[in-house]
Amino acid sequence: MTDEAADAGPCGAAPAAAPAPAPEKPALSMLLEAVLSIGSDLELRTMLQQIVDTATALTGARYGALGVLDPERGTIGELYTSGLDETEWQRIGRFPDGYSGMSGALTDEPEPSRRDGLAAGPRTGGVPPGRPPARSFLGTPIRVHGQVFGNLCLTEKHTGGFTDSDTAVLGALASQAGIAIANARLYAAARQRERWIEGAAAVTTALLTGGSAADALMTVAERARTLADACAGVILQPNEEGGMEIVTASTLDDPAGIVGTAIAPGSEVLVQLLGGEPVFIEDSATDPRMTTHVRSRFGPSMMLPLQSGGRLIGTLALPRRRGDRPYTAVDRLLATQFASQAALALVLADARHDREQLAVYEDRDRIARDLHDLVVQRLFATEMMLESTRRRAAAPDTDELLGRAVDELDSTIQEVRTAIFALQQPPAEAPTTFRGRVLRETAGAAAVLGFQPSVHFTGAVDTLVREPVDRQLLAALRGALATAHRRAGVSAIEVSVDATAGLPDGRAAVRLTVADDGREEDGSRSPTVTWQAPL
Incomplete structure (x- = not known):
């Protein structure tokens, strides 16, 4: 066996047991069967192992090795062996380098080579310790499209030294193996490209579906x-x-x-x-x-x-x-x-998400405008009509009934305005902190009011204000903003959240204050809304 095969290590193929002696058949018949067998499998690794096993059987060699050259590094990238038992395989060691010894000679001068006694060769340097014996050697390069694909090396012929007939058989086998390997590589490359294309299509589909x-x-x-x-x-x-x-x-x-x-x-x-x-x-x-x-x-x-x-x-x-x-x-x-x-699919998916989100915003704005321009105005007009009727009514029962109707309409108007403010909030990616949610509510109200309310925080509101107080405070804020919007002449609103406020009994509390510069129907200044709850 060559020093290259002896220097080899595992490459994904388990060591194969020594092949049984070849049956008594004419060499040409055996060669034709081998060629047909090699070309029948398009899986490259299986084919390479089959090539070295077939070469070993055809020539009567005890050991065989096929080293596949890495074209980028010029070294042996994969090694397939035949005839080694588990103990011999464990003693082999590292891969041959591909440019020294007999493997390097076959690569430099890609012609079949036959030797007896490798220790005498100037490039072999003998058989390294611990390697199987290699008293006789036969090797040939395998070419694919004119380039050396790998080196097929055989050692230790059972009946003595390798013959000219063995050299001819190995050369013919290597020639046909090169054609079969080229076909297998084309098939493998096509399958590999197909998998990547299918994978890219699957990723694009998955990203664009949400x-x-x-x-x-x-x-x-x-x-x-x-x-x-x-x-x-x-x-x-x-x-x-x-x-x-x-x-x-x-x-x-x-x-x-x-x-x-x-x-x-x-x-x-x-x-x-x-x-x-x-x-x-x-x-x-x-x-x-x-x-x-x-x-x-x-x-x-x-x-x-x-x-x-x-x-x-x-x-x-x-x-x-x-x-x-x-x-x-x-x-x-x-x-x-x-x-x-x-990357293109990610960009398209991001753009699609933005378009969908924009469509949601536009639809919510349309609903809010419709509620404000149609529903609220009609409710407000009806409330004014009932209020006018109540003032003209003489019967006490009628006055009380109309008063309750006016109050109900006023409450309905406030609820609708609160819903309008809620529609102005972004539907997704809502802030998680209490401070962020307060700012989100005032930013949504700004779209209806036409100006941005000012907001002031006192104390560690994000830490102190928790469930259910935070939900109650936000509901009170929405109601106060809706009420301020219906007043005449409102051009500024001040919102204050104080987490350091205290109750008369000494308990800690949060206080919400909403003040605006509007006027009531009687011309008086609008009252300041204050909401307070213990923490």
């Missing part, structure tokens, strides 16, 4: 993780400090400690990402450009800007576990295209 912004980011991260065969899909977005922070993480393992991790401002990786450039990492744990504490979990990684129309939404990161196979050029291209389409 959902929150957080759900949209998780959809992108989870689908990308699955398509890239990564151990995590991570979304980073710019933070206030000028760096980038992980806001979403889809992982197969425990995601604890990942969300919230930030890339510091000024780092080399951040500069590239903010400039819209993708970043490709061979090993996140050792790359000096990676500075986050979670980098030790990961190996190969892609960091792809989510950018559309010059707008940077964030970054999609797809790390694999340490020791996993690196990303290929095709992986990088397809993932980059996916990120571009996902």
